[in-house]
Amino acid sequence: MQDRFTTRQLPPVSLTSLVLAISTALALAGCGGGTNQAEVPLTVPAAPLDQGFVDTAPVAASVPAFVDNVASNQRGDARYATLSTNAGVRVLAGFKDIWQPLTEIVDAGVTAPAVGSFPAVVPSVWTGLPNDGTAGGTILNTSVHNANIQYVVAATLARTPAQETAAYLDDRRGKGYSVTDGMGPLTSAWRTVAQQTTSITAIAADATSVLYNDSGNNTGVGGSANATFGNVVDFVNLMSTNGSTEPAKRFYKYARPYRWSNSVVVVPALVPAKSATPATDGGFTSGHAAEATRDTVAMAYAVPERFQEILTRGLELGENRILAGMHSPLDVISGRIQGQAVVASNLFDSANAAKKGAAVAQAHSALIAQTGTSADTFNAFAHSASLDNDRFADYATNKANYLRRMTYGFAPIGATTAPAVVPKGAEVLLETRLPYLSDAQRRVVLKTTAIASGYPVMDDAEGWGRLNLFAAADGYGTFTGNVVVLMDASQGGFSAADSWRNDISGTGKLIKQGSGVLKLTGNNSWTGGTELTAGVLQADAASALGKGDVYVSGGTLISNAAAAVTIVGKYTQLSGSSLELNVGSAQQGRLTATGLVTIAGGALHIKFQSGYKPAAGDTLTIITAASFKGKFTSVVVDGFTATPVYTDTGMQVRLGI
Known part of the structure; x- marks a missing residue:
């Protein structure tokens, strides 16, 4: 009987061939098919x-909001003569940890009649001369005060010729004109369409020249007289409403650095500019620094493509006030704080909504036309120059300088771990830079990018001092x-x-x-x-x-x-x-x-x-x-x-x- 199954003889296969066949099959299995x-x-x-x-970033409880009270930033009005009644004074209250003014009234060279329950303001006896035998106030933190003045001594002694020229120009010519070079490749276009000019381009040969004699046009031509850019010029000027630093100067009564120390070397060409009435010429806060902050924050809002660069230029102008010998670091820091708060208040005001929208639109249409760019290429053009043609072309340098100028190297005098708070309305400062975020998200951005607590003057109750707008332009710091x-x-x-x-x-x-x-x-x-x-x-x-x-x-x-x-x-x-x-x-x-x-x-x-x-x-x-x-x-x-x-x-x- 034949077997049911037969065996078919296969040719012999080597072990090597078998391994190769298996490897090939595996490789094929790993390919696209x-x-x-x-x-x-x-x-x-x-x-x-x-x-x-x-x-979230809730507003600090029980703190009067600067944006709701900015109109109180006045002098010569008895209703707004104290820290509790004047928003411009109150936002800088951290200075009272360093310096106790002779009187806590906006009264340096100020007279104001009584208004209702508010008593009349009588001029202070403060002389403005700290070394005349009457201190005119009390130094509460000697180390910070000494460091503040010594910083100016060291900076002015080490000042280079280029820094001296920059300090002179930023002192004498219009601040609005000066800061526009922070626009980099857009500078010429901005000045042209704004119709900005200056008559001061170098240190005057006449050392007896008057301080403010720039015959140019500081911010440009606004209104209907400038159909191309008038809305933008008007907007920048509008952002300085209620922005005077005089109430703070007349309240804190803190002398300029060259009056504290004879070792401060004022730029020689600016020596004739020293005020002959020191009792009404306090150093805290710096008017130049505050104005530069107001102008540059407004410009950054209008042209957010240069947001960080133009803000860096604003703080640079503040530092040039130190290099000029005219102001101390705390004077300049306070100018930044108050200037930011003032612009936020004016942006926050619903009455200005149409004006800010018109300014942003016109800034872009005019600058795009002037530069021959398009909406798609404008941002790239705004950053197209090298350091040879744009002093603010290097991001890392800008970032380092901005952070340095926020504190000027002061050591913290308080706890450094306090949670950041965000002032009411501050989120508007980022509206054009982070347009795809909500107001609530922009507040969180400001909270998560704020500088650490504890630095002199910067720990105001609302949080203005700790805002780092440069970092905020780079988005969240924490998720x-x-x-x-x-x-x-x-x-x-x-x-x-x-x-x-x-x-x-x-x-x-x-x-x-x-x-x-x-x-x-x-x-x-x-x-x-x-x-x-x-x-x-x-x-x-x-x-x-x-x-x-x-x-x-x-x-x-x-x-x-x-x-x-x-x-x-x-x-x-x-x-x-x-x-x-x-x-x-x-x-x-x-x-x-x-x-x-x-x-x-x-x-x-x-x-x-x-x-x-x-x-x-x-x-x-x-x-x-x-x-x-x-x-x-x-x-x-x-x-x-x-x-x-x-x-x-x-x-x-x-x-x-």
Whole structure:
């Protein structure tokens, strides 16, 4: 009987051939037509945990709001002659930790009749000369006072010829004209359309010249006489309403530095400008510094494309008052504080809503026409000059100088960990710079970028002194709770594309929505994760995405860093979204995850950074992870065909012709 089964003899196979066959099969499984993970159902992780709340920055309780009381900043009116009744005096009340004025009345050279229950103001006996045998007040913090005056001594002794010229020009010519060079490539255009001029371009040969004899036009021509730019000129001037520093000067009665110390070297050409009536010529607060702050904050609002640069110029003018020997650091710091509060008050006033809107629109239409740019190219042009033609072209230098000029190196005299508070109305200062955020979000930005507490003069109860507008222009400093960023590219400007350059910390979660582009460039460490639902989120630094899971359900995530972008946690990408990697010769633009990478479809687009050109046949490691699952729906590599190779710990791309 024949067997039911027969055996077919196969040719002999070597062990080497068998291993090669298995290896080939595995390699093919890892290419675009298949994956070694195809047999395993893909489990898609959930998005980072919702925080369940949104951060806020409430107004300090029981503090009279500057924006509601700015009109009280007057002298010669008995109703507003005290710290409690005058907003311009009260916002600088931190100075009373350093100096106790002879009288706590706006009374230096001031007379005012009684009004109702407010007693008449009688001129103070303060002489303005601290070394005349009558102190005229009491130094309460000797170390801070001495440091304040010694700073001026050292600065004026070390002053260079270039600094002397700058200090002279910023003293004598119109402040509105001086600060416009902070506009960089837009300076000439601004001065032309504003019709600004100056007659002071160098140190006068005549050392007996009058202090304020600039025959030019400080802020320009406003109103209907300037159909092209009149709204802007009127707006800048409007922002100084109720901005006088005289009430504070007449209340605090603190002498100028050259009256405290004979070692202060006033710019020689400015010596004739010294007032002959020191009793009405106090140093605190600096009128020049306050005016420069008002002008530059207003200009930054009108042209936010130069927000940080023009603000830096405003603080530079304040420092030039120190270099001139005319003011001390505390004089200048207080000018910044009061100037910011005044502009915020005028922006906050609903009566000015139409005027500020008209100014912003006209500033852009006029400057775009004058520079031959377009709405799409204007921002790039505003930053197109080099240091040779724009003193404020270097961001890092501006940032360092701004921070230095906020404190002038004073050591804290109080606790440095007090939570920041944000004054009522201060959020309006960021309306044009961060237009895609709500008022509540702008308040949180101001809170999370405020300078530490404890510095002399800066700890006012409302929070004006600690505001760091330079840092606030770079977005949040801390994420707490859900941070939802909704950008509408159709609105143009910063709503279409913006960069946040702060180092963002915190436990919150970033949720990017809308069609705009948000670039992150900081050394970020927030831990609540990132969720991208629409538009573009671009990582321009290795740690740009913080320390948490990244979940891309829509839109495009771009890796554009100078090193591999690190995700400290899981990375998940869903169908309908895309990942764009701008790859360089080393690790630039690649993606590294310390946790699981899950690719549930979507697109991968690989571009190459300038100067890097791989060759056909090269295999690039694109993504590395603790564990890798899934695959992209499509993989496109600029200039090459692409064969994706998926492994359990990452992804490679083999380049072809």
